[in-house]
Amino acid sequence: MSETVIEVRGLRNQFGEQVVHEDLDLDVRRGEIIGVVGGSGSGKSVLLRSIIGLNRPRAGTVRLFGEDMARVSAAQRHAIEQRCGVLFQNGALFSSLTVAENVSMPLIERRGLPRTLIDRLAALKIGLAGLPPEAGAKFPSELSGGMVKRAALARSLALDPDILFLDEPTAGLDPIGAAAFDQLILTLRDSLGLTVFLITHDLDTLYTICDRVAVLSQRRVLINAPLAEVERQDDPWIREYFQGPRGRAAEHAALAAKRT
Amino acid sequence: MQPATATLAADGGRVTLSGDWVLAQAPALAGQVERLRPRLDASTVLDASGIGRLDTAGATLLLRLGEDAGDTARLDGLGAHQRELLDAVARAVHAPAAAPPRPNGVVELLANAGKAVENFWHDLIELVGFVGLILSELAGSVWRPRRWRVTSLFFHIEQTGLNAVPIVALLSFLVGAVVAFLGATILRDFGATVFTVELISYSFLREFGVLLTAIMVAGRSGSAFTAQIGSMKAREEVDAIRTMGLSPVQVLVLPRVLALLISMPLLSFLAMIAGIVGGAMVCVYVLDISPGMFMYRLQEMTQARHFWVGMVKAPLFAFLIAAIGCLEGFKVSGSAESVGAHTTSSVVQSIFVVILVDALAAIFFMEIGW
Structure with missing residues (x-):
């Protein structure tokens, strides 16, 4: 069995009276794509936010790369955070910056990189995310929904993360765009050796x-x-979710795709 | 983490690469790569067997090194996974788009000036068009009480009128006191301190009362109109209103315009009173003009037409501020940033227009001898 990169134990999240998670355990292994499903309001996004440290859990531990995130020093935490790329649900691209500037920003913040290399790397990430080169000069408001997701993916890849967190990456995309995005994630995982939390x-x-x-x-x-x-x-x-009409259709489609 | 290096062998035919070629090493590595590049030729072999970890930053630099040293096929000793990564990077890489040539500074200045003039012209035409639209909608609904949005109207009167009372009163009171001080200081040299009363009453009745109010209202309510309508526009709420067969101008603009038309004159009146009271305080406590004397001069020397000269401008300013505020709101497109930009523009435009109209009005009233 390969190494566990995310280890959640006994997680408890509570907002006011409402308990979202109680005694939640989760393991994610290196190099795998893990899909997190659950009904609306079941706390999927809260779980993601707890893992990446945007939400402080009431109880329980979150270990990333074997380090307990509640106990590490600020410098260590920063180093670990740089190994995580996050694609937020609506992209969260900075609206005042172009796509290329969005992607360059984390690179510029890591001082010391020559400007030419930053531009090269930004262009590379934009290419890796499957965007045409001219998309780099555009502002987020000029992009379609699918392109926003790809641009946000390019930014989350900027620092060569080990783990990629994706919050509903295909929501709001047309079926063709969604299928292409799925393939893109698969390709990136295989070529960059990513772990994907989806x-x-x-x-x-x-x-x-x-x-x-x-x-x-x-x-x-x-x-x-x-x-x-x-x-x-x-x-x-679970039965309702996977054996319902939509679940069955998706299963047939996947099986058919595998046969061809 | 092993420091990454690239060393050229003495005979020049082989570059030995070692260490971790990752982003953290990239600043140092980029320099080495650039220094090595001119010394390589197509026959140089790149020995990559010493490379530990490799990421896309390292792969980019490897490709850069490979550009001159033939192609990446000449790379020796790369692991299967690393080769895969390198191929993925090579497929995705394209030259960063060339920056557009920087235009000449003078040309750019002239072009920007031209654009600004053109925009100004367009804004003006749009404003005139929008004013016409408001008037026609107003005429269309004034005889149909069913279309009146009374709740909305009173809500906006409270927001723009009642809630603005403290700030408008305080501001005018302070400005009144300052004007009295300034006037007294100069008039004292001529032994005409008592004319301070006229100075205060003339200036507040004719100009300051309504002008100060207009500036406060533009900053408080004009900007709020833009932000409210703008964020509704950004979230497609305005389109939703349209699909229900309603007119956005009637639902959103008329209540705001009418509310300002009602609150502005009231606020202006309040500002005039507050300013005169502020001036009176200074007269009584600093200049030894008794309250009775102040009231007497106010009644004797100041004709009511000064009040009307000031007051007649209030609804005009109110209409302009509301129209500009709402129009800028409708110009918002998409992003939250656009809401901010148009809110700023709305305040600047309304204050500009108010002062411009006020100056024109001053000339007009002077010419007709009021």
Whole structure:
């Protein structure tokens, strides 16, 4: 078994009276694409925010690369944060900067890199994310939804992260764009050796690219296993989710795609 | 982490690469690569077997080194995974888009000036068009009480009128006191201290009362109109209003315009009173003009037409401020940044227009001898 890069133990998140997570455990191994699913309001985004340190949990530990994020020094935390790339749900591109400037920004902040190399790297990330070169000079408001996602992906790749966190990357994309984005994530994982933590509602994404699926329900991770195993679970929510009409259609599509 | 190096062998035929070629090493490595490049030729072999970790930054530099030393196929000893990464980078890389040539400074200055003039002209035409639109909608709904939006109207009267009372009163009071001080200092040299009363009453009734109010209202309410309508525009709420068969001008603009038309004269009146009271305080406590004397001179020497000269401008300013505020709101497109830009523009435009109209009005009233 390969090394565990994200290890969550006994996580508890609570907002006022509302308990979102209780005694939640989750492991993510190096190099895998893990899909996190769950109903609306089941705390998928909160889990992501807890892992990357934007949300301080009430209890429990989050370990990234074996380091307990609550105990590390500020410098260590900073170093670990630079190994995580995050793609926010709506892209979170800085609207006053062009795409190329958005991608360059984390590189410029790491002083010492020559400007020519920064421009090269920014152009490279834009290319890796599957955008045409001329997209670099555009402002986020001039991009289509799919291009915003790709530009945000390029920025999250800027510092060559080891783990990529994606919050609903294919939401709001047309099926062609969504399928292309799935393939892009797969290609990047294979060529850059990324670990991908993926929140999604998109059943096609789950069936096509995820190595394992974590189901978030009843305030914890019900199961974290390969898809075939998850489908066999005897839980009403899981059955409804994967055996419903949409789940079946996605499964057929994925099987058909594998046969050809 | 091993420091990354690239060393050229003495015979010039082989470059030995070692260490971790990652982003953290890139600042030092980039210099080495650039220094080595001119000394390489197509026959140079790159020995990459010493490379530990490799990421896209390292791969970019490797490709850069390879550009002159033939191609990357000449790279020896790269692991399978690293080769895959290098290929992915090579496929994705394209030269960064060349920066557009920087135009001549003078030409740019002239071009910007021209653009500004053109924009000004367009803004003016749009404003005139929008004013016409408001008037026609107003005429269309004034006879149909069902279309009146009374709740919205009163809400905006509270926001723009009632809530502005303290700040407008305080500001005018202070300016009144300052004018009295200034006037007294100069008039004392002529032994005409008592004319301070006329100075205060004339200036506040004719100009300052309404002008100070207009500037406060432009900053407080004009900007709020732009931000409110702008954020509704950005979230497609304005389009939603349209699809319901309603007119955005009627729903959003008329209540705001009418509210300002009602609150501005009231606020101006308040500002005049506050300014005169401020001046009176200075007269009574500093200049030894008794309150009775102040009131007597105010009544005897100041004709009511000065009040009307000031007051007649209030609804005019109110209409202009509301129209500019709402129009700028409708010009917002998409982003939150655009809301900010148009809010700024709305305040600048309304204050500019108010002062311009005020100057024209001053000339007009002087010419007709009021």
